[in-house]
Amino acid sequence: MSTHPKLARRARLRWDARDEKWMILYPERGLVLNASAAEIVKLCDGTRSLEQIAETLAASSGAPLERVSGDVRALVARLEEKRLLE
Amino acid sequence: MSAPRPYTLIAEISYRCPLHCVYCSNPTSYRDHAREIETADWLRILDEAAELGVVQTHFTGGEPLARADLEALVERAHALGLYTNLVTSGVPLERARLERLAARGLDHVQLSFQGPDAQSSIDFAALDAFDRKLAVAGYVRELDLPLTVNVVLHRGNIDAVAEIVALAERLGADRLELANVQWHGFAFENRAALVPSIESLERAREIAAAAQARLRGRMDVLFVKPDWFSPTPRACMDGWARRFVQVLPDGTVVPCHAATTITSLSFERATSERSLGDIWETSPAMNAFRGDAWMPEPCRSCDRKEVDFGGCRCQAFALLGDAALTDPACTKSPRHEVVVASRAPEARRFLFRGRS
Numbered sequence: 001m002s003t004h005p006k007l008a009r010r011a012r013l014r015w016d017a018r019d020e021k022w023m024i025l026y027p028e029r030g031l032v033l034n035a036s037a038a039e040i041v042k043l044c045d046g047t048r049s050l051e052q053i054a055e056t057l058a059a060s061s062g063a064p065l066e067r068v069s070g071d072v073r074a075l076v077a078r079l080e081e082k083r084l085l086e
Numbered sequence: 087m088s089a090p091r092p093y094t095l096i097a098e099i100s101y102r103c104p105l106h107c108v109y110c111s112n113p114t115s116y117r118d119h120a121r122e123i124e125t126a127d128w129l130r131i132l133d134e135a136a137e138l139g140v141v142q143t144h145f146t147g148g149e150p151l152a153r154a155d156l157e158a159l160v161e162r163a164h165a166l167g168l169y170t171n172l173v174t175s176g177v178p179l180e181r182a183r184l185e186r187l188a189a190r191g192l193d194h195v196q197l198s199f200q201g202p203d204a205q206s207s208i209d210f211a212a213l214d215a216f217d218r219k220l221a222v223a224g225y226v227r228e229l230d231l232p233l234t235v236n237v238v239l240h241r242g243n244i245d246a247v248a249e250i251v252a253l254a255e256r257l258g259a260d261r262l263e264l265a266n267v268q269w270h271g272f273a274f275e276n277r278a279a280l281v282p283s284i285e286s287l288e289r290a291r292e293i294a295a296a297a298q299a300r301l302r303g304r305m306d307v308l309f310v311k312p313d314w315f316s317p318t319p320r321a322c323m324d325g326w327a328r329r330f331v332q333v334l335p336d337g338t339v340v341p342c343h344a345a346t347t348i349t350s351l352s353f354e355r356a357t358s359e360r361s362l363g364d365i366w367e368t369s370p371a372m373n374a375f376r377g378d379a380w381m382p383e384p385c386r387s388c389d390r391k392e393v394d395f396g397g398c399r400c401q402a403f404a405l406l407g408d409a410a411l412t413d414p415a416c417t418k419s420p421r422h423e424v425v426v427a428s429r430a431p432e433a434r435r436f437l438f439r440g441r442s
Contacts, residue, residue: 009230009232010193010194010232010260012169012193014141014167014169016141018091018139023141025141025142025169025193026169026232027171027193027194027196027232027234027260027261028094028142028144028171028194028196028234028261030093030141030142030169080303081303083260083303083304083306
């Protein structure tokens with residue numbers, strides 16, 4: 001797993017005004033994100049570590065760090081499998 | 087019923103093409119729609135597509151590079167937030183032009199090959215284009231754009247799948263589409279010469295599956311289902327006029343690239359008076375096969391009707407003369423024997439696109 005995940009060059013994060021959701025667009029495909037996944041992806045800019053992403057989100061949402069950390073790792077793993085992070 | 091949201095616009099901006107592919111899925115009557123609308127028309131169609139909910143656009147054809155305004159169209163699509171794909175033969179494409187397209191927001195290039203070597207281009211596209219395609223793949227990678235290598239598989243190249251995978255790896259492809267030929271347009275005319283043997287197909291499927299596993303995390307390998315050899319039909323276009331909206335070179339709005347072969351339907355052209363959205367939502371041809379009210383049995387009570395949507399309407403029309411019948415590729419079709427009979431290969435005798 002990447003230590004400082006970043007959205008892959010081939011992927012683009014986009015706000016979909018019509019359904020009011022974030023989506024990732026990539027070659028001939030798209031993936032609609034729920035609100036919490038979108039918050040994670042927005043922090044995947046290559047400068048933050050997985051821990052920093054989790055800490056930032058835990059601080060802003062008030063959710064327990066352990067749970068947020070698990071969510072971050074699970075999503076990053078899923079997106080890496082689709083090669084949407086590098 | 088309310089119309090579903092299309093996510094992808096397939097902009098077939100020109101039917102002109104320097105290749106003569108024997109498996110081309112353009113209708114053999116493509117010249118009927120070959121008159122090309124103006125740049126301003128395409129810009130308006132892109133705006134209307136974005137308004138309709140489209141988020142991806144494929145610039146394709148024919149050969150989309152044939153239009154000098156491709157740069158302007160890519161620029162507009164990008165400004166609208168659309169993910170832009172160029173679906174091309176790579177002929178003719180200079181590095182400077184690809185640089186211009188990339189600078190205007192092109193996101194991805196899908197480059198076709200006829201097989202793993204120069205002879206395959208000569209044999210199946212009647213053009214010695216292989217080296218030019220290799221050069222274009224190089225430009226795509228140098229400009230750091232993701233590259234999809236697309237190869238239509240048929241009897242003439244299906245035994246070379248391992249070599250095709252190796253080619254895609256060598257080119258640094260992001261994706262490899264191994265698309266078993268679909269029986270539209272010139273491919274339908276040439277079906278007896280293009281249909282593979284079941285042994286070759288099985289071997290190709292195994293090689294593709296092994297490549298998928300080996301290349302996981304580096305390159306996606308897609309093996310597009312050969313519906314003539316499957317027990318169930320393919321979910322053609324993800325359902326009629328459901329997720330894809332397509333516009334032909336003359337502005338005609340269709341649910342798929344082959345739909346004009348269904349001569350029992352009349353498709354409308356997008357104009358400044360009749361918008362893409364109006365046509366998508368209200369045109370009788372668009373609504374002809376949405377939902378399940380049109381379905382005959384065995385489709386209507388089939389538990390797969392939400393999975394494959396009754397298969398391909400163009401195939402039903404081409405093989406049975408009625409677009410509202412169950413796709414004969416399905417083993418449940420009462421006319422499935424038509425497809426079974428079509429599986430026997432015959433000696434090669436091709437009709438080349440653009441040479442008739």
